[in-house]
Amino acid sequence: MTGWFSLTRLWALFLKEFVQMRRDRITFGMMLGIPIMQLLLFGYAINNDPRDLPAALVATGNDPYTRAIVQALEVSDYYRFTTVNSSAAKADQMLVRGEVAFVVTIPSDLAVRMERQEKPQILVEADATDPAASSAAISALPEIARQAFSRVNMTAPEEQRGLEVVVHRRYNPEAISQYNVVPGLLGVILQLTMVMMTSMALTREYERGTMENLLAMPATPAEIMLGKVLPYLGVGAVQVVVVLVAGRLVFDIPFVGSVGLLFATTIIFVFALVLLGYFISTIAKTQMQAMQITFFFFLPSLLLSGFMFPFRGMPDWAQVLGEIFPLTHFLRVIRGVMLKGAEWPDVAASSYALLAFVLGFAVLALLRFKRTLD
Amino acid sequence: MYAIDVTGLTKRFGDKTVVDNVSMEVKTGEIIGFLGPNGSGKTTSIRMMCGLLRPDAGRGSVLGFDLEKSQLSIKKEVGYMTQKFSFYEDLTIEENLNFVAKLYRLKAAKDQVRSTLDQLGLTTRRHQLAGSLSGGWKQRLALAACTMHRPKLLLLDEPTAGVDPKARRDFWDEIHHLAAEGMTVLVSTHYMDEAERCHRISYISYGKMIAEGTIESVIANSGLVTYLVHGEKLEGVSALLLAEDGVEQVAPFGASLHVVGTERPALERALGKLEGRSGITVKPGETSLEDVFIKFMSDSKDNMS
Numbered sequence: 001m002t003g004w005f006s007l008t009r010l011w012a013l014f015l016k017e018f019v020q021m022r023r024d025r026i027t028f029g030m031m032l033g034i035p036i037m038q039l040l041l042f043g044y045a046i047n048n049d050p051r052d053l054p055a056a057l058v059a060t061g062n063d064p065y066t067r068a069i070v071q072a073l074e075v076s077d078y079y080r081f082t083t084v085n086s087s088a089a090k091a092d093q094m095l096v097r098g099e100v101a102f103v104v105t106i107p108s109d110l111a112v113r114m115e116r117q118e119k120p121q122i123l124v125e126a127d128a129t130d131p132a133a134s135s136a137a138i139s140a141l142p143e144i145a146r147q148a149f150s151r152v153n154m155t156a157p158e159e160q161r162g163l164e165v166v167v168h169r170r171y172n173p174e175a176i177s178q179y180n181v182v183p184g185l186l187g188v189i190l191q192l193t194m195v196m197m198t199s200m201a202l203t204r205e206y207e208r209g210t211m212e213n214l215l216a217m218p219a220t221p222a223e224i225m226l227g228k229v230l231p232y233l234g235v236g237a238v239q240v241v242v243v244l245v246a247g248r249l250v251f252d253i254p255f256v257g258s259v260g261l262l263f264a265t266t267i268i269f270v271f272a273l274v275l276l277g278y279f280i281s282t283i284a285k286t287q288m289q290a291m292q293i294t295f296f297f298f299l300p301s302l303l304l305s306g307f308m309f310p311f312r313g314m315p316d317w318a319q320v321l322g323e324i325f326p327l328t329h330f331l332r333v334i335r336g337v338m339l340k341g342a343e344w345p346d347v348a349a350s351s352y353a354l355l356a357f358v359l360g361f362a363v364l365a366l367l368r369f370k371r372t373l374d
Numbered sequence: 375m376y377a378i379d380v381t382g383l384t385k386r387f388g389d390k391t392v393v394d395n396v397s398m399e400v401k402t403g404e405i406i407g408f409l410g411p412n413g414s415g416k417t418t419s420i421r422m423m424c425g426l427l428r429p430d431a432g433r434g435s436v437l438g439f440d441l442e443k444s445q446l447s448i449k450k451e452v453g454y455m456t457q458k459f460s461f462y463e464d465l466t467i468e469e470n471l472n473f474v475a476k477l478y479r480l481k482a483a484k485d486q487v488r489s490t491l492d493q494l495g496l497t498t499r500r501h502q503l504a505g506s507l508s509g510g511w512k513q514r515l516a517l518a519a520c521t522m523h524r525p526k527l528l529l530l531d532e533p534t535a536g537v538d539p540k541a542r543r544d545f546w547d548e549i550h551h552l553a554a555e556g557m558t559v560l561v562s563t564h565y566m567d568e569a570e571r572c573h574r575i576s577y578i579s580y581g582k583m584i585a586e587g588t589i590e591s592v593i594a595n596s597g598l599v600t601y602l603v604h605g606e607k608l609e610g611v612s613a614l615l616l617a618e619d620g621v622e623q624v625a626p627f628g629a630s631l632h633v634v635g636t637e638r639p640a641l642e643r644a645l646g647k648l649e650g651r652s653g654i655t656v657k658p659g660e661t662s663l664e665d666v667f668i669k670f671m672s673d674s675k676d677n678m679s
Contacts, residue, residue: 210460212426216449216452217477218449219477371445374427
């Protein structure tokens with residue numbers, strides 16, 4: 001029995017593989033660090049039953065009924081009033097911009113009507129672009145109303161507790177989850193392809209040995225950077241058209257807002273992505289490492305940007321963390337423009353954030369770029 | 375006016391000093407051979423001169439531009455041909471040349487590329503991928519590409535490694551042609567015959583400059599004395615001579631032995647032991663460049679170990 005399986009040879013192969021793995025420090029660090037980091041990060045951040053959702057209150061009355069309703073909403077844990085005494089127009093704008101998930105409107109003559117037993121209405125408008133985020137809070141409403149009245153008017157007979165809660169699921173009344181997912185997918189697809197392709201921009205030159213020649217010729221770092229990322233803007237533009245057309249034809253996604261506005265902001269987003277990829281390529285030493293860093297970046301951005309799970313349902317620290325991903329800002333823009341008909345003032349903040357990413361990644365990449373082979 | 379004027383160039387990688395206090399002066403229009411064993415710091419020195427590596431110490435100028443401050447100006451006026459083919463194998467010959475012509479912002483880039491293709495004899499194959507060319511053709515393409523912008527200084531890093539003798543000769547004809555037009559050329563090589571085609575040579579060993587000058591002066595300054603031993607049945611003679619004091623090298627060249635030493639009396643005493651052997655003649659010979667280089671190599675300590 002010699003020859004067909006040798007423990008010595010197996011051991012030699014095992015050792016060789018282990019040494020090579022350990023010598024690639026980025027890979028080794030990722031294998032050890034990623035599981036712990038991701039477990040902690042996502043374990044705490046992801047929440048499928050989001051609570052503490054920001055809401056705006058449009059109410060002028062200060063009667064016991066109004067107070068009771070507001071209190072009951074807050075006690076329910078689903079609603080957190082970040083804005084009170086808002087005008088209806090202002091509240092509507094906040095809903096468009098995604099700053100609040102709900103607008104609760106309580107008529108000023110609520111107390112009078114209650115006492116007259118006119119069955120007054122209160123209005124709860126929900127941002128239903130993401131049906132998952134709002135559905136639990138909406139379904140809790142009848143129970144919340146019942147509790148509110150048990151506080152104010154304990155003695156009133158059952159039939160007198162007349163209050164109607166009207167719910168408007170804005171932007172996506174039928175709660176179709178594709179409306180939320182498909183525009184988001186555009187961002188995700190762009191991110192995956194753009195960052196991955198450009199993350200190999202420089203490592204490919206190094207691995208093929210062409211970098212030495214390129215650096216010996218009179219090309220400046222900015223020229224090399226732009227020359228390497230600009231072609232992908234074109235590829236990105238094609239992807240945008242393909243996804244939008246498919247979204248319309250295959251998934252029937254409504255397109256409420258301005259195509260031009262969406263296209264302009266998408267180009268900024270793609271520009272930020274290709275520069276991010278190029279920045280990664282100034283860090284990675286091999287194409288393999290570039291891929292790893294890309295995925296290292298990809299997963300958290302997928303989970304913390306609001307693509308997979310409701311952004312407003314995450315704890316505050318996770319929301320702050322989510323702001324560092326261009327995808328987070330792009331999702332606000334594309335969902336806002338496509339589904340809510342958001343206009344420039346509504347998406348300006350997110351667009352400026354994307355522009356800041358463009359500048360930031362460009363500066364970082366230029367600082368990291370090595371003009372020599374040192 | 376010196377094309378290259380550097381003093382005290384030093385480069386360390388970690389705790390290894392790869393280039394140690396190298397100084398060099400190259401006159402405009404000269405062809406200078408840069409010699410030394412593998413790992414002696416030739417490539418590192420060349421890379422420092424064209425701005426691809428930052429020296430840890432030392433300063434100087436290339437084509438009158440300060441090595442530290444004017445890297446972009448240096449890059450515009452220098453042509454550098456890397457040891458390994460480093461143009462784009464997935465671009466065609468013509469696309470590579472177009473790329474280079476535009477990076478140097480050549481006027482009438484199209485005409486330049488067309489005439490370069492003509493001179494190379496690659497016009498009919500211009501749509502072929504550069505990666506599909508043979509070693510000799512890649513070398514010719516690389517030379518043409520890095521001289522298209524008419525650099526004032528051409529740095530060639532072992533340009534003829536793995537190229538057949540005919541292609542090598544054509545290559546050197548081209549180098550002399552370029553130098554005649556006023557281009558300064560620094561070429562690193564392992565080949566003795568190529569060293570002999572240079573106006574001057576610099577020999578570097580383990581990072582240190584050991585010798586410099588014309589071939590005659592390098593040989594003369596080495597202080598080596600050479601005798602030729604002719605005859606049949608020289609097999610035993612070699613070992614016998616090497617055991618003697620005063621004999622430093624014994625190298626067979628066809629039917630004769632090159633016997634090399636530093637001190638003439640000691641060498642002659644050693645050769646005296648061959649007297650009386652039939653069919654063996656001893657006469658003074660000329661020291662070759664190779665003899666000198668072998669001596670340099672055995673003299674210098676290997677600092678890579």
